[in-house]
Amino acid sequence: MGNLIRSKRFWLIAPAVLYIGFFMAVPLGQMAYVSILERGDYGAVNWGVFSFDAYASFLFERDLMDNLMFNTDYLQIFARSFGLSAMTMVFALVLGFPTAFYISMQPQARRNFLIFLVTIPFWTNILVRNYAWMLLLRNGGLIDNGLAWLGYESGGLDILYTPYAVSIGLTYTYLPFMVLPIYASLEKLDHRLIEAAFDLGADKWRAMTRVILPLAAPGIAAGCILVFIPCLGAYVTPELLGGGKFMMIANLIGSQFGAARNWPFGAALGFVLLAFVLLSMMIYAMKFKSLPEEKL
Amino acid sequence: MSDIVVSARSVSKIFGNGPEQVRALDDVSVDICQNEFFTMLGPSGCGKTTLLRLIGGFEQATSGDILLEGQVLNDLPPYKRPINTVFQSYALFPHLTVRQNITFGLEMKGMPRREANGRADEMLDLVQLAPYGDRMPSQLSGGQQQRIALARALAPAPRVLLLDEPLSALDLKLRKEMQIELKRLQTETGITFVFVTHDQEEALAMSDRIAVMQAGKILQIGSPRDIYESPTHRFVADFIGESNFLHGEVRQTDGGAAVLTLAGGREIALAAMPVSGPRDNVTISIRPERLALYARNDQKDGLTGTIRDIVYFGTDTTYHIDLGPSGTDARLTVRVQNREGEGREFERGAQVGVTVPVDAIRVLAD
Ligand SMILES: Nc1ncnc2c1ncn2[C@@H]1O[C@H](COP(=O)(O)OP(=O)(O)O)[C@@H](O)[C@H]1O
Numbered sequence: 001m002g003n004l005i006r007s008k009r010f011w012l013i014a015p016a017v018l019y020i021g022f023f024m025a026v027p028l029g030q031m032a033y034v035s036i037l038e039r040g041d042y043g044a045v046n047w048g049v050f051s052f053d054a055y056a057s058f059l060f061e062r063d064l065m066d067n068l069m070f071n072t073d074y075l076q077i078f079a080r081s082f083g084l085s086a087m088t089m090v091f092a093l094v095l096g097f098p099t100a101f102y103i104s105m106q107p108q109a110r111r112n113f114l115i116f117l118v119t120i121p122f123w124t125n126i127l128v129r130n131y132a133w134m135l136l137l138r139n140g141g142l143i144d145n146g147l148a149w150l151g152y153e154s155g156g157l158d159i160l161y162t163p164y165a166v167s168i169g170l171t172y173t174y175l176p177f178m179v180l181p182i183y184a185s186l187e188k189l190d191h192r193l194i195e196a197a198f199d200l201g202a203d204k205w206r207a208m209t210r211v212i213l214p215l216a217a218p219g220i221a222a223g224c225i226l227v228f229i230p231c232l233g234a235y236v237t238p239e240l241l242g243g244g245k246f247m248m249i250a251n252l253i254g255s256q257f258g259a260a261r262n263w264p265f266g267a268a269l270g271f272v273l274l275a276f277v278l279l280s281m282m283i284y285a286m287k288f289k290s291l292p293e294e295k296l
Numbered sequence: 297m298s299d300i301v302v303s304a305r306s307v308s309k310i311f312g313n314g315p316e317q318v319r320a321l322d323d324v325s326v327d328i329c330q331n332e333f334f335t336m337l338g339p340s341g342c343g344k345t346t347l348l349r350l351i352g353g354f355e356q357a358t359s360g361d362i363l364l365e366g367q368v369l370n371d372l373p374p375y376k377r378p379i380n381t382v383f384q385s386y387a388l389f390p391h392l393t394v395r396q397n398i399t400f401g402l403e404m405k406g407m408p409r410r411e412a413n414g415r416a417d418e419m420l421d422l423v424q425l426a427p428y429g430d431r432m433p434s435q436l437s438g439g440q441q442q443r444i445a446l447a448r449a450l451a452p453a454p455r456v457l458l459l460d461e462p463l464s465a466l467d468l469k470l471r472k473e474m475q476i477e478l479k480r481l482q483t484e485t486g487i488t489f490v491f492v493t494h495d496q497e498e499a500l501a502m503s504d505r506i507a508v509m510q511a512g513k514i515l516q517i518g519s520p521r522d523i524y525e526s527p528t529h530r531f532v533a534d535f536i537g538e539s540n541f542l543h544g545e546v547r548q549t550d551g552g553a554a555v556l557t558l559a560g561g562r563e564i565a566l567a568a569m570p571v572s573g574p575r576d577n578v579t580i581s582i583r584p585e586r587l588a589l590y591a592r593n594d595q596k597d598g599l600t601g602t603i604r605d606i607v608y609f610g611t612d613t614t615y616h617i618d619l620g621p622s623g624t625d626a627r628l629t630v631r632v633q634n635r636e637g638e639g640r641e642f643e644r645g646a647q648v649g650v651t652v653p654v655d656a657i658r659v660l661a662d
Pocket residue numbers: 311312318319320338339340341342343344345346347
């Protein structure tokens with residue numbers, strides 16, 4: 001231990017450790033503490049008065065007779081969020097894999113340029129992007145007009161303020177998080193392995209499913225996680241493209257700290273979400289830990 | 297030879313375009329026969345891999361045809377060709393076990409899993425790695441990976457097996473073992489092997505026939521003995537083994553015999569007049585071990601010179617001889633086998649005569 005403190009490495013990593021320790025562990029600890037306190041009557045909490053009501057109220061509510069009743073409202077919001085995130089993840093995968101594959105097949109100079117293009121949406125503010133999508137998706141908007149021009153009924157799009165609009169917006173926002181890790185794993189992939197598959201009689205489809213996909217699996221899994229998890233926490237997009245009608249977890253949490261004045265419940269919801277996320281990370285880690293690295 | 301399996305007809309391959317274009321193959325024609333161990337030998341960059349990739353279907357010829365058993369293959373994708381490849385880097389699938397690697401090609405042909413596994417075990421036996429079926433490729437040594445790559449490529453019983461410098465990553469001892477192993481596999485399976493190497497010893501040791509390539513062209517095709525003993529080009533004589541080259545003009549004597557006159561006026565008798573007839577600028581090649589030395593005692597005809605250097609190799613000794621009066625022009629290398637109680641020791645600086653057997657002389661085409 002004494003050796004460690006005297007070593008140069010300790011002092012090099014110390015600032016990072018302090019920063020993470022302070023700015024991550026402390027707020028997290030504070031929220032954990034809040035989640036097991038009694039709610040205050042006018043917001044905030046009664047400090048020092050412990051209660052597990054917040055966690056209980058995720059699944060149960062008290063009726064007038066003070067009996068605990070099973071209540072699925074919040075579970076539904078979680079289910080909807082997971083469903084929407086899963087849908088977004090699938091959209092992003094379906095769009096992102098071919099994109100990443102196409103880019104990885106280009107000559108080196110071109111690849112860098114295309115990857116640069118993929119990251120362009122990061123440059124603009126998320127609000128601006130979502131408002132832009134509102135303009136695109138609303139009835140009488142660009143897409144609706146385009147459909148009308150093709151002979152569909154004007155105003156027939158009716159997609160804004162639906163879960164689909166939210167998923168479209170989220171797909172757009174998080175697509176780069178899908179493309180980049182998949183590209184990274186495809187770029188590493190030895191092209192001679194694809195040739196070996198062809199050589200042994202695999203057509204393009206089977207070379208894809210039997211060789212390329214399995215070898216790109218860690219990248220695909222990473223991309224899925226990088227899209228799925230931020231989607232669960234999406235706040236702005238459901239608010240704007242869902243019109244506030246389709247609450248997702250983050251909107252629910254936000255309302256608990258705001259209008260509903262139920263801090264402990266808001267904090268508890270946060271931890272329930274964290275538990276789900278950690279679970280999916282553990283599944284990922286277990287599944288891909290044992291995958292052999294490409295070495296030759 | 298028996299039936300022709302693979303042919304290239306006037307195949308050229310140009311990579312790139314404009315000023316950066318590379319002519320990797322230049323009007324190459326070759327016929328490879330059934331059951332043959334055929335080697336393409338040449339220095340790095342001469343187009344060996346390109347020719348192999350054209351046969352495998354991984355590249356398209358710019359012009360010319362590739363034929364398999366008389367049928368033009370040009371547009372057939374690799375997965376439809378009954379040809380398998382052992383890649384230089386082995387290219388084993390890292391996510392599959394050894395057995396799954398071997399059954400890959402069998403499953404692609406639609407063989408049921410059970411049967412494919414049986415065949416995989418046969419192949420593992422053949423390459424003497426029976427206990428390794430369930431390992432991952434990364435758990436094998438380079439030499440073992442090499443054998444698995446062979447087993448994988450042989451499993452679907454291809455008409456032709458292509459091997460692109462498969463031994464170049466192995467150390468010398470393992471390489472020698474694998475040379476014997478490869479030859480054994482080829483004989484046992486009866487599959488036509490097309491083998492690529494830049495190592496002339498390897499080519500001589502294993503091949504039924506060798507095609508010597510240089511700068512996108514095939515210079516000479518023949519048995520190892522042909523190639524070594526009767527090189528047609530200076531490049532071939534130089535690339536395979538060691539050679540002495542002498543330049544001069546070929547003339548017909550009054551008696552009708554052909555004679556090569558060197559720059560210094562010395563004459564060497566030729567067995568016959570080269571087909572090209574009398575010429576001013578002719579190069580001949582002579583292998584060093586075909587020459588012999590004798591102590592020079594008079595001014596008889598023939599080649600004479602001074603020993604400049606002596607290098608002792610154990611099995612034999614190499615003498616470097618200056619032919620000219622002051623080491624200005626031609627030099628010869630003579631290799632003499634060291635047999636006990638035989639031959640004479642020569643000193644550095646000694647005057648010697650060189651015997652040139654008439655059948656050791658090869659007149660080169662260029
Ligand atoms: N894909 C390619 N693009 C451009 N040039 C290539 C390509 N493949 C090979 N070449 C060129 O063609 C020539 C022959 O290459 P190759 O067949 O690999 O030679 P070898 O296998 O005999 O070393 C070399 O000059 C090489 O640079």
